[in-house]
Amino acid sequence: MKRSLVLAVAMALAACSHARDAKREEGDGKEPSAAKKATPAAQGRHAPAADRNAKKSDPRAPNLEGPAEPMTTSKTTRKMFKPEGLKKLQETIASQLGVIEKKNEKRANEKKDEVEKEKDAQKVPLAELSSVDATGELDARTQEGLRAFQRSEKLPETGLPDYETLRRLHISPDELYQHEPPAKQEGVVK
């Protein structure tokens, strides 16, 4: 009798502590820790898309919804590009997102020496990218898509459209870039 009473009290205390921890994490704006969550696999179902993404999310990755890291463009910089070329670039990246992700997963598992491992750890992680819209602007999603592609191709990960990146996406550089720098246009340099 005594034993079962002690067991019941211990279980009640454990339940209270669990509830308090979950509440505190909610208050901090954190997700309840993975270990404490019942996994979808344990519940006998496949992980939904949101959960799959949650696994990959890294707090160091750029936030594509806010004005955090990706470059915005000035009025003159926008004149460097042909909007239809940017749309083509965005459509091309959007169509290759799956392939890029697979290539990057493969690259992450490649054999590397100590220096390369250290460099990889220093890199800003890639943001989750489910789609790239054809906006005709060099927006955050396009830049992050470019960075993911550049990582998969072992090109400099600038997130900006250099000519070699464009060639590997089968886009001719003159489809995207204007023939001359905007400074040559009337009224840009006063």
Place this chain on the structure above:
Amino acid sequence: MTASAATDRYGIRAAAEAAAHPKPFYRFKLFWVLFAVVVLVAGVRIAVDPLAEHYTRQGLDGLTGYHGSATNVQVSFFPPAYTVEGLKLQQDGLEDAKEPVLYVKTLVGRLTLRELLKFRLVGTVTAQNLKATIKGGATKPPEEVKEAGKKLEKEVIEADLDIGEVLHKIIPLRADRIEVRDSDLLIYDVTDPKRPSLWVSDVQLAIENLVTRQQLDQNVPLNVTMRAVVAKTGTLKVLATADLLEDKPVFSGQAQLTGLQLKSLWAWTVAKAGVGADGQVNAFVNFNSAKGKLSGDAKVIVENAKLAPAEKGVAPKLVAGAGNLAIAVLSSKDGGDKRIGTTLPLKGTLYKPDPQVWPTILGVVRNAFVEAVDWGFTDLPTPTASEKQGPVKQAVEALKKDESGPKAQPRGGE
């Protein structure tokens, strides 16, 4: 005619004999030709790596003010490439320095096949895991450190490293594209006895179309794209295009530094200003140049800035206190964040840029009391006034809410 004579006449007997006793392979000319080709190829293959190593060593020995070494040099034919591994450059007389001036784990020069068919040695140079030390210095060191700085200034003058010369001496091709991956730069001020340093890590850079467009039949300008992390916290991005065919360089571009935490620059701010700083800096620079004229803007936004005295004593406390008071007065509130922001218009010539003081000061005041400065490049470039205005007129216009803010002033007489 006997049967055997008839056989000889048509060479059948000779053929039968030849079939019965075939010629040894070494009596065929083709065998010797093939053998010679194989020996030649093997000889070239064996000799080319030591030759390349010799060429690289000779190039490194020919540098002025520096000496260098490489752990391995390799040449491959398919694809045509020249690889230098473990390249290290050190400044003469500074052998005991902890860091070499330049270290590149892998430096590869790849020839462009299309250009090779036109007998032009043009290609791409890729540097991976590069570490460079850039020595800079204040042009006017403070009086008390002048003596200590003199010796170190010599180091800076002697450290004028020409990367182009190094590349040309060790990789025998004209670089049309230079790319740098996963690299680091260490910038430090050798004229300051405290030697404050600044780390720029994860440098990713691509410069393209370096060889003239006319030669390469390209229809696009020279292009520069760069991304790096400054002091572990700030992200630097640069995008620029240029046309170097003109008499005076024509270029357009922008640079953006976001999320730089001032705490990560603590040693630098202490050495330069005597106070430590906390907060976040975002900077946006927009630049254009044509016909020798320069036009641009630099917008700086500092969020939640706070100064702290770096040393004990009344003077540092006073400096930090005055700074914090100015920050409190000049900050605007954006949500919970306190922001100081302004735009500095740049006009003038390429070699003598003229930063405009009045629009910059008025920009700070407008941000504090009229309207907060926008984040990003959305309002750049700053509009230029149709005619030159005096400080009073500039102030009146800049502090009106319905105006777009302080205007850049046109340069008189140009």
